[in-house]
Amino acid sequence: MLKTIGAQSIDELFSSIPQELRLNRELELPGPLSEHELRKHVKDIVKDNFDASWNLCFLGAGVYDHIIPSAIKHLVFRQEFYTAYTPYQAEMSQGILQAMFEFQTMITELTGMDAANASLYDGASAVYEAVLLACRHNERKEVLVARSVNPEYRKVLTSVFKYSDIEIKEIDYIMPDKGAKSGTVDMDMLKELISDKTAAVVVQSPNFFGIVEDIKAVSEKAKEVDALLIAVCDPISLGVFESPGKLGADIAVGEAQPLGNPMNFGGPLLGYFAVKKPYIRRMPGRIVGETTDHDGRRGFVLTLQAREQHIRREKATSNICTNQALCALTATIYLSIMGRKGLLDVATQCINKSNYAYQSLLKTGNVAKVFDAPFFREFVVKPAVHPEKLNEELLHDSIIGGYDLSKEYPELEGCWLVAVTEKRSKDEIDFLVNKVDSIIKGGI
Amino acid sequence: MLKTIGAQSIDELFSSIPQELRLNRELELPGPLSEHELRKHVKDIVKDNFDASWNLCFLGAGVYDHIIPSAIKHLVFRQEFYTAYTPYQAEMSQGILQAMFEFQTMITELTGMDAANASLYDGASAVYEAVLLACRHNERKEVLVARSVNPEYRKVLTSVFKYSDIEIKEIDYIMPDKGAKSGTVDMDMLKELISDKTAAVVVQSPNFFGIVEDIKAVSEKAKEVDALLIAVCDPISLGVFESPGKLGADIAVGEAQPLGNPMNFGGPLLGYFAVKKPYIRRMPGRIVGETTDHDGRRGFVLTLQAREQHIRREKATSNICTNQALCALTATIYLSIMGRKGLLDVATQCINKSNYAYQSLLKTGNVAKVFDAPFFREFVVKPAVHPEKLNEELLHDSIIGGYDLSKEYPELEGCWLVAVTEKRSKDEIDFLVNKVDSIIKGGI
C-alpha cells in the first residue's frame, strides 16, 4: 500500500505535521490489555460500586429505577441498529427511520402535541432548547422557571444562558406550612413576575418533589401575555395524567430515561421534545418524516433539514447533531412491550407503592410530613435523622436511600425525597420503613 | 375462533381425551412469576454457586475453563440463528447451513479426516456412535477401550451397550512406577487383547491424565487385525499436535466444548465426529453438503439423509435428530476469531502454564510426581493432603481445585488432576501453589 501511495513509511504520511509539533515520546497511557485482562481489570473496579441489582434503590430525583423488560436489549443490541450512524442514507436505514417515526408518534401521543423530534441529549438540554425556541419565536428575552423544576435542569439553563441576552427568573413554590397546595408553583408570584416581556414559563409536573402541578392554570396565565408554556413531564406519569398538550402547553419536553433505559450512572439519558403545530419548523434536532419511494411505497427520511446546523450553520434552530437515537429506540420498544395497559399499570403501581411507602413512613412517628399535595412515584418527608446520615446508615443494609433536598433547597433542610417505583415490592418497602425507623430509634 | 371451529369452549376441543384421563385439579407448580420476580428468584438461587467468574478454576477432567472471546455471543445470539429449527428448508436457512459446512471443514482440518458431521451431543455420545459405526462396519462385536479414556465416556459406553451384543473391554494404562511411559496405554495388554474379533480400539490423546498418547503405535496395532482406530482428541491440543488422521485413526471424535463454549455446569457440550472416506455414509447425525441452486449459485443443504432416522427408521446409522448446532456454530466462530495463530497460541500457553504449575507444585516438596510422560494442559500430582480435603480448603480462597482421581481410579488414591488453561496468569498459578503449600503445611 505504501508503494501505491509512493511513500517509504507511514510516518512519511504525517509530514504535513510540522516537526516541532510531533510528539516525540509515547503517550503515557496504560495497556494494551487483552480482552480477558480488561475484563478482570474492570471487574475489580466495578466491585466498588453498590448497584441497584443488589441494593434497593429508593433514589429518584430525575433518574428512576424502573423494571426493564428483557426483550428490549435483545432488539436494541441488534448490530444493524447500534453500529449504524445517523440515517443520512435513508434507503439503507429504513429500520431506524421507521422506529424514530414510531417514537415521534408515541411522544406526541403521550404529550398531546402535534410533532416531536427524534430525541435530544437529556431533559436538561430539552429544556434549554425549548427556552431557545420560545425566545426566538416571540423575540422576548425573559423566561420564568418554577423552582419546583428539577434543579439539574435549572442549573443547566442558568449556565447556558449566563452570558446571552436571555434572562432566567425563578418562581417559588408554596412553602410546606402554607396549605393544601404546598409544594406547587406559587401562582401569586407567577402573576407578579409574568409580563409581556415573558417569552415562556417553564413548569414541571410531576415536579421535582413528585407533586402534580396544575399545568392548566399556569398555561392560562401564560396565554394571557402570549408567552409560551413549556411543560416538563415525566412520560411514565402520562400513562395516567392528562397530556400537557390538552392542558395548554405549547412545548412539552422532558426526560424519557424511565422508558426502558437503564440508569447508567446518569448517562445516556433521553431528552424528548414535542411541540404544537406553529413551532414545528423551529424544532431542534433530527426529525423523521414519511414519504414515498420511486415505486410509490411508503418510506421514511430525515426531514425539515433546513432547520439544521449542517445546512443553516449559525442560523440553525439548534447546534445538535448526534442525539440519543438508541435510547429513543429503547423507549419505543419499551412502550411497545408495555402497551397502553402496561404503561397504565406501571403508573398506577408507582402511585400505589409510593403512597404506601409514604403512609408507612409517616406511621412510624419518626418521619414527618412536609407537603400536602398529592404526588406521583416520589414524595418529600422529614425524618428525625438527617437524610445524609440516614442514607449512609441505610447503605449498610443495601438500601440506596432518597435524595437529600437540602443540597438544592436550603429551606428544606432535613427533607428527604424518596422515590418508589413499581419495581419495589411491599416487602422491600416494609424493609426500608423498618430500617429507617430503627436507625432513627437507634438515635444516630 | 371457537365459532369457526364450531365449539363452545376450548375444553370441548379436548373431548377426545377420555373423561377419566382428564386431570381434574391444577398442576402443583409454583408461579406464575413476572420477569422481575423471576429474576430476583433466580438470583437468589445463583448466589449459592461458586462460579469461575470469581473463583479460579483449576478443574478440567473433560470440561475446560478457556478464555471465550466476547464477539462470539454477539453472533451466536443473533435471533435468526438461535431461534431457528434444524434447517429442513434449506433456502431460508443458508446461514446456519453455511456455518455448519464451515464447521465440518474446520473439524476435518483439525482431525485430518475426510468428513465430519454437524455435531453430536457430547464427547461421550460421539464415542458410542463411533463404536456403533465400527461394529456395524466390520460386523465384529468386541471393542477395546483404553482406561485412560475419560471415565464419563467409558461409563456411557458401558451403559449403552450393556444389554446389546457389543462387548467393551478395557486396556490398562502403565502404572505410575513403571517408567517413562507411565500414564499411557499399556501396549502389552493391547497386544494381548486385540484379535480378529476386535471391531475397534478407542484411545484418547491427550488422555484423561492430560498425557499425550502414541496414537500411531496403537493404530498400527489396530490395522494389523483390521480393527478401526477411534481416536478421542481435544481440539485445542490439535493446534500443536499432529492430527489423528495423519497418525492413522479411522474415526476421530471428541468434546469440542473448549472451542468457545461456556462450561455451563456440563451442558450443553459439543460432540464432534469425523471419519475417513470409507465411513462417510455410515456417519451418524446431520451432514451439510454443498450444491447449487436453480440459477447455478453455490448453496448448502442437509445431505446424505438416507442414513438418518426420519428416512431409514430402525435401519438408520443413528437415532440422533436434534444435535448441538448452536454449540457447533460457537466453535466455528471461536476458531474463526482465534485463527490458526490464535489456536496455536492458546495451545502453547496451555502447555507452558500447566508445566509451570506442575513444576511449581513439585518444587514445594509437598506435592509428589505421579506420571512421567509429557502432558497437555492437565497433569496428575499427589499432594500430601487428600485432594478432597485440599479442594474443600481451597474453596475458602476462591479456588476451584483439581479433580480427585480416586473417584474413578482407586489405584490412584490421593492423586489430583489439575488443569491449567491459558486463562490462568502466573500470579494466579503462584496463588494456587502457595495456598496448596500452606494448606499442606497447616497439616489439615
Add this chain to the structure above:
Amino acid sequence: MRDERLIFEKSVEGRTGYSLPPNDVPQVDINALFGEEILRKTELNIPEVSEVDVIRHYTNLSRRNFGVDSGFYPLGSCTMKYNPKINEDIAALDGFAQMHPLQNPISSQGCLEVLYRMDKYLAEILGMERVTLQPAAGAQGEMTGLMIIKAYHMSRNDHKRVKIIVPDSSHGTNPASAAVVGFDVVQIPSDERGLVDINALEAILDDTVAGLMLTNPNTLGLFEEDILKISKMVHACGGLLYYDGANMNAIMGYARPGDMGFDIAHVNLHKTFSTPHGGGGPGAGPIGVSKDLVPFLPVPVVEKKDGYYNLDYDRPLSIGKIKSFYGNFSVIVRAFCYILSMGPQGLKDASGIAVLNANYIRKKLEDLYEIPYNRTCMHEFVLSAVRQAEKGVTALDLAKNLIDKGYHPPTIYFPLIVKEAMMIEPTETESPETLDSFIEAMRELATKAAEEPESLKHAPKTAYVSRLDEVKAARNPILKWSK
C-alpha cells in the same frame, strides 16, 4: 450485496483477530518435550481473519436464516413457539454459565437446586414419580427409556423380551433408538381413524414384547383415545409403555402420560418448554418414570437432605450414564424459568390455545385441502396436498411458495402414512391475525395450484438462493471446503 464467500475464502495469510493475555510463564521447548513426530507438521487451515471480518461474516450469514423471531414457523411436531428473552438472560448468568460440572456440590448448590426442582416439576406435569434430566434431546431420552425397559426386564430375569412395538405414524427416532439399544423393532399400522390399530396390536403382543412406544397425541395430531385399553393390553403381556413426549404441548394440565398408563415419558424441553432450538440444537429430553422404574434411572440423581442438595451415585440398579454429567444444564435452566413464568394455569392455557389455533387453521383450510383425518385435532394437524399434486403441485412446491410469502413452511412428508403430508402446528404464541394471514396465504396457493399450477414450480424467488438441488448434493457429496 451478495457475499457468497466462505470464511476460508476470506482468509489472508498472517491476519489475526484474537486477543489473549501475554504468556507470563517460562516458555516450554515443545519440540524437546513432546518429540517432533507428535507435533503438527503441515499448517492448519483455520481461517486467518480479523474480528471485524468475523463479525460481518456471521452477521451476514444470520441474515440468510429464519428463526421464530423472524416470523411464523408452523413446523409440525417441532413446536416452534416463542422463546422468551428473559430465559436467555438468566441462562447466561455467570452463576450458571461459568460453573464446572465437577465442582464440589457445596459450591454448586444453586445448580443442584435447579436440577432438583425441575425433576419435581416435570414429574408433576408428566404424572411420573421421578425424572432424569440427563438426556440431551428427545432421541436420547428414548434411548435412555429403552435402556430402562431393558434393565427392568433383565432385573426380573425376563430375558426374552427383544421387541419394541412402534406405530407406523411414529417419529423415526422411535425405531432408530430401539435399534441402537439393541431391540428388534416391530411396526404396527394405524387404523382408519388414524389411531393405533388395536387388532394389529393384539395380534403381536406376546412375551417377547419389551414395550410399546407411543406419541399421544400422535403425529397426526390425534389423541389415542384407546390409550387406557392399549396400556392395559401391553401391561397384561408384561411389556412397558414409553411415551414420546414431543407432543406434550397439546395436553399440559389437561392430561398426563403417567395417568394414561405410560411407564416412561420424555419431554423435549426445546419444544413444549420453549427453549430455543438453536438451528438444530441443543435441546434436552428429560424422561420421567413410574415408581417401579425409579431404581433404574441413570446416575447421578439429585437428592435433598436437610436443605442440602447432593448427587447420589450409589444406585445399584441404575442403568449407569447416558451422557456426561447432568444433561444440557443451560437448556434446563431456560425451561425452569419458563415453568415458573407460566405457572400451572399458564401451562394449561398454553395447551388450550395451541389446540384452539390448530383447529382454527384446520377448519379454515378443510375446503381447499384434503385432510385425511378431519376431526377435532389437538395442537397440530396433517393435511395432504394430494389434490394439488394431481395438478403437479407437490407439498414441496407449496412449502417453497410459502417461503416467498414470508412463512417458514410446515413439516412436509411426515408422518409417512399421509401422502403429500403437510403437518401444521401453529403453537399458542401466535395471534389470530398471524393465523389469518397464513390461512390466506395457504388459500391463495390452493387457488393458484388449481388455476395456474405451473406458476408455483419456481419458488422460492425471494430467498437468498433459489431452489437447491438436493439430489446433486447427495449424489456427489461435497462435505467440506477445499482450496
Add this chain to the structure above:
Amino acid sequence: MRDERLIFEKSVEGRTGYSLPPNDVPQVDINALFGEEILRKTELNIPEVSEVDVIRHYTNLSRRNFGVDSGFYPLGSCTMKYNPKINEDIAALDGFAQMHPLQNPISSQGCLEVLYRMDKYLAEILGMERVTLQPAAGAQGEMTGLMIIKAYHMSRNDHKRVKIIVPDSSHGTNPASAAVVGFDVVQIPSDERGLVDINALEAILDDTVAGLMLTNPNTLGLFEEDILKISKMVHACGGLLYYDGANMNAIMGYARPGDMGFDIAHVNLHKTFSTPHGGGGPGAGPIGVSKDLVPFLPVPVVEKKDGYYNLDYDRPLSIGKIKSFYGNFSVIVRAFCYILSMGPQGLKDASGIAVLNANYIRKKLEDLYEIPYNRTCMHEFVLSAVRQAEKGVTALDLAKNLIDKGYHPPTIYFPLIVKEAMMIEPTETESPETLDSFIEAMRELATKAAEEPESLKHAPKTAYVSRLDEVKAARNPILKWSK
C-alpha cells in the same frame, strides 16, 4: 416477505405483552387523590401487541438497517470504525448500568474511578491539563468550550469579545454552537491549499474576537500546517483557540492539540474512541482545557484524595452545568475500555493505519475522480464528482449506486466548499481487501458514469425501498402516524 406496517398498525385492542409483578400494596383511589380533571380522559394510542409481535417487528426493522457490522462504512468525518464487542459487554455490567448518578460517592467509587482516569487519559492524548466528560456529544462539547471561552473573557472583565471565527470548511455544529451560546459568527475562507487563509484571518483579528474554532486535520482531511502561526495570531489578539476534535483519529500519538496552541479541545468518543453511534447517538464529547481554563470547567470535577474519589462542586469560576450529572457515562466506559485495550502504541498505530488507508484509496481513485486538494491527506479525503456530474451523474447518484454494491456511501455534499463532494474515511479497522473492493466499485461507477450515465440514475435497486422522495417529505411533512 415485506411487512410495511408500523407497530401501531399491528395493534389489537386488548392485547398485552408486558410482565409486571402484581400490585401488592393497597390500591389508591386515583380519581379521589388527584381529581378527575387531571387524569387522562382519552385512551392513549400506544400499541397493544404481544412480546413476540414486538420482537418480530423490531428484528425485521433492524434487517432494513446497515451498521458498521454489516459492511464498509466510509462515512467521512464520522469515523465509522469497528466497535469491539467486549466494550459492549463491560458497559452492560450491572455494576455500571444499574448505578444511580446521585448515589453517595462512597457507593460509587468504581464509576468515579472510571471518570477520573478518563479525564487523565484524554488529557494526555489531547495535551491538555484537564478534561470534563460532561458533554453528550461533539456539538455539546463545542457549546461547553464556547461557554468557557466566554467565562474566561468575562473573568478578565473583557466584555467586548462577541465574535467567534470559523473557517468555511468547518462543520455546521461549529457556527451553530457559537450562535446558541450567544456569539456572533464570522466565517473565513479557505485558501487554494484548502487551509485557513492566513490573510483573511489576519484581516479580521481584533479585540472583539473571542476565539477561533478549528478542526485539524480539517474537513478536507488536510493538516493545517500553519497552526502554530494561527494560534500565535489568535492569542496575540487576545482570543482563544477551540479544537473540534472530530478528526482526532488522524493524529493520536502523533501530535496533540494542546501542543498546537489550542486552549480547548473536544473529542467525539463515538468517533475516535470506537463507541458505537447507535443509529444517531448517544455519543460523548468530552473537552480538555489548558491550565488557565481549568477553573472554568463545568461542575462537578472528580478529584482523588487519599485513594478516595469525590465530586468537587465547589468551584467558584465554573461555568456551571451543561448536562445532567456527569455525561454519557456508559459511552465513557466503552471508550475507557478502548483506550486500555489499545494502549499507547495501539492508538498511534490506529492513526497511522487510518491515514495509510485514506491515502491508498485516494491514490487509487485520483485518475478517475477529481480530487480538489490532491496531496497526502490524513485519515480522510474529499473527492469531487464534478466530472461525473457533467454527464448527469451526481454525488448523490454515486452514493445510491454504492448502496447496491453493498457499501454505505461516503458523506456527500460536505464540506460545503467542494462541489459534488464525497468525503471518504476508511478508518484503520478496514482490511486492504475491503479497500480494494471498494476502490473497484468506485472505479466501475466512474466508468459507467462516463459510458452509460443513465444506468446510474435509478439506484438503489437492492435496498428495502427505492430512492426516497425527500422533497415531498419536507414540503408536506408527515411526522407522526395517525389512524
